[in-house]
Amino acid sequence: MAAIEFAMIVPLMLLMFLATVEVTGRIAADRKVTIVARTLSDLVSQTVSVTDDDMKNVFAASYSVLAPYPPDGAKATIAEIYVDKNKVAKVLWSKSGTVTQSGSTASSTLSASSYGAGDTITIPDGLKIPDTYLIFSEFKYPYQPTIVYLPQQLGVNDLSATAYTRPRQTKCVAYTQAGACP
Template sequence: MKTVPAILRRVTTAFRDDCRGLAAVEFAFILPLMLVMFFGTVEISSGVAVDRKVTLMARTLSDLTSQAIQVSDSDLKAFFTASVGIMTPYDASPTKATLSEIYIDSNKIAKIKWSKAATIASGATQATLTNSTRTVGQDVSSLIPTALLVPGTYLIFSEISYKYVPTIGYVMAKTGINLSDVAYTRPRQSLCVIYPTTSPLPLCPT
């Protein structure tokens, strides 16, 4: 007849040598880490893609405007709409865009000559023009790279901001991350881009 200690030793030895559940236990330990890494990779990849689109939006907006001699509200609305379309397939509604023309005087002081902003509602296909936070005459010299502060010249200045909110929020903040970028383009067809449109075409404001 086996004694209790002998039975316990046999059971303990058998339990110690039994590896049938080892893989399941290891998987249970590493599964949370695998999920965090997977969703983190997805979130970071999406964030990088959106940030790249924000940069493209800023460049597209200034580039389209710089190709005109004069622009109307309908022109600006079309430019804003085309730029915001770059966000596809991501939601464009968090986008805020501002477009301004800047004049650099003889003292290399850069000031706003005109400015317009736009937003887009969720599910909308057209941008909506709004009043810009930039005001005519505002000194924006600190925002312009030194190499672009050429006296007597104009710049088309676009600003884009976008609040990226991750789907899961495992790695990035659930409240979202503010992404932004700016772009500068010189007028291509004339010294400046006139806004609003008038007839006859006036001289560029200084």
Template sequence: MSNSPAWLRLWRTAVRLSSDCRGLAAVEFVMIVPLMLTMFFGMVEFSSGVAVNRKVTLVARTLSDLTSQSTAVADSDLTNFFTASVGIFTPYSASPTRATITELYVDPTSHQAKVQWSKASTFNSSGNVVLGASTHSPGDIITIPAALKVDGTYLIWSEVSYTYVPAVGYVMAKAGITLSDQTYTRPRQSSCVMYNTTACTTL
């Protein structure tokens, strides 16, 4: 049994502990892992969000482009346009998508853009596109960029919104982030794109 004073034994023990590096790497690992995982999942979710946002823009452009290439459309045509457009979201789910196609007429008297017709799309329980009522009614006045206000002309206006819900909720908003975009295109084959009419109308 050592006859050294208690304080000396404690001092020697403290010295030995201060020079003992065993387990140091494990302690550092435990401290760094949470930060590294947060950064990793944050980058993955942010990259996915950017990719989805780009697809939202492409869907908006595709919707207005397909519609503007027609001279007349029926519900079946619009359903096909919506179905073809949301396919762009692959491999992401298209079900959070809400899209609307609207035709506008720039009134030469009031110099305002008025809704001629508008149709929206939703998804049923089977994941298929279903046409529905739009929030825009015929005759509604819509604010458009000044450069597009050409009196007596028509515009195809597409709106797309997508609720992006991150897989890892603690990195980004748990409820999701709404991404949206819109596009204006002029009819290409005729002065207007008719819907349920035999001639261009002006409301």
């Protein structure tokens, strides 16, 4: 009798264990993605101006927050947004970056962003303060689940997060290659 009960309960217990492992792994990865997005905007908002080399360093440093998850396939974007007197948010400058990791060293590559200078962008209403600037970051990560089959079939592997911060040292963070602040 006990052997029959054991045989009936083991598959259920094993399924519950594997589901717990997968759910907690995904929650941990999602939290890391949120922290990376916040780190990106926070690092840029603490400066007066940035260059391409600074952006590469920011991307590389922020990806270290993602550990122990590999940065493969992840993409980050940083942009500065100006909210005009009519509460319309427009992109001043934007840059995307990816990171490759070899051993303990991370190096980043810059690329054009999907947000172009002058593009109107949607931001939360609470951030629409006229004549202000925001540093916007977006981070997308293709999460690889521990139990590969089920989440891939459901299409729930892509994680993403955005963050907004205000410049701290100055009203506007100038991006040297894009020109000075207006």
